[in-house]
Amino acid sequence: MKVVLIGVGQAGGKLTQALAEFDHRMGFDAIRGALAVNSAKADLQSLSIDTCLVGQARVNGHGVGGDNELGAEVMQEDTGEVMGQLDGQITAEAEGIFVVAGLGGGTGSGGAPVLVRELARIYDIPVYALGVLPGRDEGAMYQANAGRSLKTLVREADSTLLVDNDAWHSSGDSVGDAFDAINRAIAQRVGLLLASGEAIEGVGESVVDSSEVINTFKEGDIAALGYASAAASEDSAENVTTTMSTARQALFTGTSLPDARTADAALLVVAGRPEAIPRKGVERARRMVEDETGSLQVRGGDFPLDSDRLAALVLLSGVERSDRMEEFMERAREANEQQPESDADPAAQFQNDELNDLF
Ligand SMILES: Nc1nc2c(ncn2[C@@H]2O[C@H](COP(=O)(O)OP(=O)(O)OP(=O)(O)O)[C@@H](O)[C@H]2O)c(=O)[nH]1
Structure with missing residues (x-):
């Protein structure tokens, strides 16, 4: 399956790069474009894929510090710039777009749903989200951010493929090492899925093709x-x-x-x-x-x-009824109630009471 990846925020950018590297190393060529979008300049500088800095007028390259409403706003304001950079990358051969983000932070959590909605409006191919859920030991803000982000992603994306940071425990001696190991594990799995949906000439009927991947995603909100x-x-x-x-x-x-x-x-x-x-x-x-x-x-x-x-x-x-999902949504709801009242524009992307009717 030929795809274009857009990583939003720090986790999104690093994961996108890990996916592009895996695809390249294996010689698959399923990933036809990879762009990292962030409001933090420093996070983009460490990446070797294409990058796009958003929100410069608002945060001057310093990131949004976990404020996902601000993350949504800066993405909304600079969507044109991101779309402009994607123009040459999303060609007629692309069969899908993946927006990749850690859902617990600010830029990725707020920005990814905005971008998914915009991409779905413009392109006829499926737009998927690859979202990272914060681990159980991450704080209330991360859980609340992820709950709100997920709520919107589920509504806007053709499917949201979820990865739980708790699914992999690494023996790495620093948080950075542990994340790198998780990112490699995710890149291998997702990279194989994308490559397995590539039509390969001269092989038998039993080989999976991209329509089977697309049709499977189509059946549920969360994968x-x-x-x-x-x-x-x-x-x-x-x-x-x-x-x-x-x-x-x-x-x-x-x-x-x-x-x-x-x-x-x-x-x-x-x-x-x-x-x-x-x-x-x-x-x-x-x-x-x-x-x-x-x-x-x-x-x-x-x-x-x-x-x-x-x-x-x-x-x-269609895994939204799993125990982990219900436990996560319960925590996100509780965390959301503990958050101070938002003073954002009521028409803004996220509204606190929305979580109550999730799923
Ligand atoms: N798997 C994985 N998760 C990560 C990584 N970096 C951060 N996270 C998780 O992603 C969430 C934070 O998102 P970040 O991507 O750091 O934040 P951001 O979107 O850049 O937003 P701001 O920093 O607030 O501008 C947390 O739940 C982290 O646990 C990573 O490299 N891999």
Whole structure:
């Protein structure tokens, strides 16, 4: 699936860069453009992808300090500049746009929904959000910001693929190291999903194509992505059990949103050398995903990849009823009530009482 990525805020920019690097390193070429947008100049300077500074007139390159209403406002004011920079990148071959952001901060949290809405208005291709939920130990402001941002993203985006920072615990010795490890893990999963939806000439019908990814996303508001891999034998007949156990692991312990299991639709992709992928195993694993998610719309297919391992990717669409989502929304609602009354323009993007009717 050929996509253009737009990272908003610090997490969004770093994740976008990690995705572009993974895509390049693997030789996939699914990512046709990558732009980082931020109100903090310093955050953009450390990136090697294209960048766009917004809100200079308001915050003079210093960021919005976790104020996501201000994040929404600066994006609104400078949308034209961002769109101008995207003009040459979103070409006719692009099949989707991903707006990537950490939902707990200011620039990404407030700016991403504004950008998604604007992109959806202008382009005919699907506009997705890739959003990072703050971990449980992050403060009330982060939870409230993420709740408000998510509320708007769900309304504006074709689908919101959520990644929970709590889904990966890293042994990195600093917060920066831990984030880098999380970003690499996310880039690998999302990068494989995007690449697996690329039409590859001369391969069999069982190979996943971009319409299957798009149609799976279409079935729900919030999506999660599971991943696991294992060493494989060269002979596909010996890999039936491995395919089943890897798919189970991807679904039960490897999702980007812990506990996400019931879904409205799902896509199982088994990646590895074509001669090592057992057809019977893929079909059995697909039926297992059907049983476990309770969805009757579970697509399955292969992704030829030159690797000694077999990997299973499970895209789950419509996971808003998961325990983690409900727990997060409850905390976001509580945190939102504790926030001081907003003095922003009532027509502004976020309204505090909106959270009460989420989902
Ligand atoms: N996975 C991941 N999460 C991150 C990273 N950096 C920050 N976060 C998370 O993202 C949220 C904060 O968002 P940032 O992207 O730092 O903030 P911002 O959008 O730049 O907004 P301001 O700094 O307020 O202008 C928090 O919940 C962090 O835990 C990162 O590199 N990777």
